[in-house]
Amino acid sequence: MAAAITTLAADTPTLSAANTGFMLICSALVMLMTPGLAFFYGGMVRVKSTLNMLMMSFISLGIVTILWVLFGFSIAFGTDSASLFGWSSDYVGLSGIGLTELWDGYTIPVYVFAVFQLMFAVITPALISGALADRVKFSAWALFITLWVTVVYFPVAHWVWGAGGWLFELGVIDFAGGTAVHINAGAAALGVILVIGKRVGFKKDPMRPHSLPLVMLGAGLLWFGWFGFNAGSWLGNDDGVGAVMFVNTQVATAAAMLAWLAYEKLRHGSFTTLGAASGAVAGLVAITPSGGSCSPLGAIAIGAIAGLLCAMAVGLKYKLGYDDSLDVVGVHLVGGVVGSLLVGLFATGGVQSDAKGLFYGGGLEQLGKQAIGVFAVLAYSLIASAILALIIDKTMGMRVTEDDEVSGIDQVEHAETAYDFSGAGGGIAPRTAAAPAAAPAQNTKVDA
Incomplete structure (x- = not known):
């Protein structure tokens, strides 16, 4: 991601119309991922929760956009303070930014970088919503998003990508969001569901997806938008790194989908459409932090490993008793951890940076750095999210009543x-x- 990438150009950068246009297109692609996620999640729930699931994603577009302009961009990418968060008065309200002012070291305007990063901030809390299907008050969810991005996402984005952020300075590699987006969202989902509890009828009533075509449509939109998510994170298209990331995104996703389907066939005897969609998303998640540091062959390996491990992980909720409605923990948390750690094994030292993984002669140093980043973000997000959910639950109440949940949250809330x-x-x-x-x-x- 942007702040973690340094320019090698000897001359002072000048505004590039090509890179600016490219990044605006990538920003639009990432924006499309949030409606795609809404369709993906919306198809996976029962009919009586469809609209609520769609709205839990769409409301993030409204709330996070305003917060990002007011103060979020400043916290995430402003001048560093104690390596924990940033702050720049010029970024408050985006009011002190020149029309053609360039993002430091790059050939795109600050406004373009800000809007690209905004789309990441929007989709991250929307990812959490899949774990909470059927049972959360919409007003409580809106408040949770507001508090969560302020307390968790904005600071963590600074840790990982902001100049001076402690994980950035440590040398943790996260090309496009394995820690800041997926581990962050997956850990938050786990923290919240441990507070609010299970759905009525969990492990007793059938809770099958009501529209698998809608799931596949959502997965397709996510796959399409993810090229902007990943390739755009190089903030330009001058040296081929973004092109490698584009290729790695495609091949890792394909490998993960095939691995998930193979596991399903061996374990359950069938190739399911839900498995194909979930496997594709698992591959997209895993390649997000790692695709800028590995080769296409490495991307195949990362995708296959993620597809297999995520397919195995989604069943843990029945064994351990936590109700992760749409497998946010199993796919995003596990996939983010897998992809982030595998940087320490598959980094070639010849793409994004010269950092090498264990398989390329780099020893265990990068793997150790990746592990610190993974578990720091996981622990902080898990604990902070659980505390926020507990505060909301004890004040305004986080869940709808049991009768409202049974009758259908769409009717009650919308x-x-x-x-x-x-x-x-x-x-x-x-x-x-x-x-x-x-x-x-x-x-x-x-x-x-």
């Missing part, structure tokens, strides 16, 4: 239903006893 089976049009869900008799029948049919 007064709408995702699908109209009556053929009469409209989407407003009935809320009163005077509603037509057909409405309860519709909802009964949907839940079944």
